[in-house]
Amino acid sequence: MTGKTIAEKILLAHNLSGNEIKSGDIINAKIDLIMSHFGTAKVSSDFNKIRNPKKRKVFDPNKIVVIFDHYNPAPTERWAAIHNMIRNFVKKQGITNFYDIKEGICHQVLPEKGHIKPGMLIVGGDSHTTTYGAFNAASCGVGNTDLFYAYVKGELWFRVPHTIKFNITGKLPHNVMSKDIIIKIAGDYSAEVANYKSIEFTGKTMESLSIASRMTMSNFALELGAKFSFGVPDQKVINWVKERTNKSFELVKPDYDATYEKFYEMEVNDLEPQVSCPNTIDNVKSVSEVIGTKINQAFLGSCTNGRYEDLEVAAKILEGKEIHRDVRMIVTPASKMIWLEAAKSGIAEILINAGAIITNPSCGACFGGQGGILGPGEVCISSSNRNFQGRMGSINSKVYLGSPATVAASALKGEIADPRDF
Amino acid sequence: MKISRKDREYKDVLKGNVWVFPDNVDTDAISPSQYINDPKEMAKHTCETINKDFASKVKDGDIIVAGRYFGCGSSRETAPTILQQKGIVAIIAESFARIFYRSSFALALPILEIDDISKHFKTGEEMEVDIPNAEVTNLTSGNKFKGTKIHPILLNFLKAGGLENQLIEELGK
Numbered sequence: 279m280t281g282k283t284i285a286e287k288i289l290l291a292h293n294l295s296g297n298e299i300k301s302g303d304i305i306n307a308k309i310d311l312i313m314s315h316f317g318t319a320k321v322s323s324d325f326n327k328i329r330n331p332k333k334r335k336v337f338d339p340n341k342i343v344v345i346f347d348h349y350n351p352a353p354t355e356r357w358a359a360i361h362n363m364i365r366n367f368v369k370k371q372g373i374t375n376f377y378d379i380k381e382g383i384c385h386q387v388l389p390e391k392g393h394i395k396p397g398m399l400i401v402g403g404d405s406h407t408t409t410y411g412a413f414n415a416a417s418c419g420v421g422n423t424d425l426f427y428a429y430v431k432g433e434l435w436f437r438v439p440h441t442i443k444f445n446i447t448g449k450l451p452h453n454v455m456s457k458d459i460i461i462k463i464a465g466d467y468s469a470e471v472a473n474y475k476s477i478e479f480t481g482k483t484m485e486s487l488s489i490a491s492r493m494t495m496s497n498f499a500l501e502l503g504a505k506f507s508f509g510v511p512d513q514k515v516i517n518w519v520k521e522r523t524n525k526s527f528e529l530v531k532p533d534y535d536a537t538y539e540k541f542y543e544m545e546v547n548d549l550e551p552q553v554s555c556p557n558t559i560d561n562v563k564s565v566s567e568v569i570g571t572k573i574n575q576a577f578l579g580s581c582t583n584g585r586y587e588d589l590e591v592a593a594k595i596l597e598g599k600e601i602h603r604d605v606r607m608i609v610t611p612a613s614k615m616i617w618l619e620a621a622k623s624g625i626a627e628i629l630i631n632a633g634a635i636i637t638n639p640s641c642g643a644c645f646g647g648q649g650g651i652l653g654p655g656e657v658c659i660s661s662s663n664r665n666f667q668g669r670m671g672s673i674n675s676k677v678y679l680g681s682p683a684t685v686a687a688s689a690l691k692g693e694i695a696d697p698r699d700f
Numbered sequence: 701m702k703i704s705r706k707d708r709e710y711k712d713v714l715k716g717n718v719w720v721f722p723d724n725v726d727t728d729a730i731s732p733s734q735y736i737n738d739p740k741e742m743a744k745h746t747c748e749t750i751n752k753d754f755a756s757k758v759k760d761g762d763i764i765v766a767g768r769y770f771g772c773g774s775s776r777e778t779a780p781t782i783l784q785q786k787g788i789v790a791i792i793a794e795s796f797a798r799i800f801y802r803s804s805f806a807l808a809l810p811i812l813e814i815d816d817i818s819k820h821f822k823t824g825e826e827m828e829v830d831i832p833n834a835e836v837t838n839l840t841s842g843n844k845f846k847g848t849k850i851h852p853i854l855l856n857f858l859k860a861g862g863l864e865n866q867l868i869e870e871l872g873k
Contacts, residue, residue, distance in 0.1 A: 356737050405799055420775060421806055424863065647736070
């Protein structure tokens with residue numbers, strides 16, 4: 279018998295039939311944790327369709343986390359009503375892991391609060407649930423109907439994925455970030471390179487990256503189609519998780535003789551900052567090819583790049599300077615903890631003095647929901663994860679995706695700029 | 701615009717007129733978030749960046765034929781749902797993004813993966829789809845194309861009228 283990948287090991291450990299598994303099999307697996315945000319409203323209305331009121335119970339209220347992050351605080355009366363519907367649902371179901379409007383974006387808050395551990399099988403009602411792969415968890419997004427099924431049964435069907443491996447080596451140049459690595463992968467191998475597949479990131483560069491930088495890559499891997507996206511399983515993960523939970527866990531490492539569908543090698547010593555140009559993730563250019571593209575808005579935030587180190591890198595570029603007068607710079611920290619840290623360290627002050635506005639933690643402008651919608655003809659450089667037509671507002675606006683450093687440098691110049699010059 | 705159980709009644713063979721879509725049709729194109737506050741408004745704007753006539757001219761029983769990576773992007777289930785509400789009864793694409801793929805089965809929207817299929821159809825042509833055999837026929841040209849058969853477990857979701865119906869039936873009275 280050949281060895282197993284991380285995905286195979288975690289799915290085997292959760293396979294309800296107890297049978298051996300191989301890539302391509304469809305199995306029923308036990309879920310360790312369910313995350314849902316505004317989709318909880320749909321789930322709660324589905325519960326009312328269960329005919330026997332006594333059966334309208336979630337499988338285990340302690341294995342569910344509900345959080346408000348997309349429309350935060352409620353921008354309209356309709357959203358206020360949806361929020362209240364969800365508040366009532368979690369109370370009735372005894373779901374105590376409920377985070378109301380003040381905490382931040384799901385993919386930042388769940389790890390911060392100690393809900394995520396290595397080896398877990400997690401589903402979330404959000405595509406970027408792959409983020410928890412940075413913590414060695416098998417974690418993916420599903421739609422609301424799958425979510426409802428998992429809420430009731432605590433299990434769900436999974437197709438055992440093939441795994442592809444990206445080996446990343448070299449030292450990133452000044453102001454080139456993990457976001458540039460993952461955008462470069464999209465550009466080189468297409469936005470579909472990991473569709474239905476599990477990714478394992480390995481190599482010296484990955485080992486040297488902070489947990490936050492690894493989260494960026496596991497998060498953006500969804501844009502490459504990934505089902506799971508595992509960072510390196512190392513001591514950094516153990517330390518980070520142990521600081522946030524007392525519960526025991528063990529890292530899941532791939533077997534040396536595991537079967538991979540494909541290997542990719544990448545060397546980053548000379549990597550240029552990368553930009554995903556409108557309107558697909560894999561329309562990628564090096565920053566030097568798009569330098570000078572005029573922008574109206576610079577967005578620093580989202581579950582991809584709204585973490586403390588992202589704000590810090592922007593603050594270093596913006597300190598003592600003023601952003602271009604024709605640019606609105608919107609900073610949305612990914613969580614309350616990050617906002618507080620930025621307030622205490624003085625980073626928030628630097629950003630505000632440079633002319634940025636800082637919003638409350640939320641998904642905000644990233645998905646065109648609220649807090650920075652683009653008008654017709656406008657152009658935005660964004661640290662977020664999607665540049666689809668109309669993603670951040672008008673279908674006649676354009677979104678360029680880059681690293682936090684590229685966003686900050688561009689905000690200063692009023693046009694897409696190279697952060698290595700700062 | 702609710703879908704009744706009858707509308708989701710499974711049939712092995714479907715016939716309908718085709719809309720041909722390109723590669724990389726994303727969930728923001730299908731289900732634009734700026735209209736999330738108003739599902740009726742969203743229905744008017746679905747896929748407008750792909751084909752501006754689609755939302756106003758799509759008919760009940762129509763079929764989408766698309767290129768690669770259909771439904772990439774968000775996990776928003778409003779994407780497959782809105783297409784069902786507009787009358788789409790099946791989607792045949794060269795590949796689907798993972799979450800859209802599983803949500804389609806959860807919602808009993810039949811989908812098939814067939815290589816290069818978007819090159820063999822033009823918008824307005826008539827198609828016959830044999831779901832269990834993963835075979836489609838271009839009734840205009842007479843050509844047949846075979847794709848990947850749906851896994852029996854997933855085919856059962858379609859027959860049960862979706863995962864929600866299946867679960868509610870299983871839980872009984």
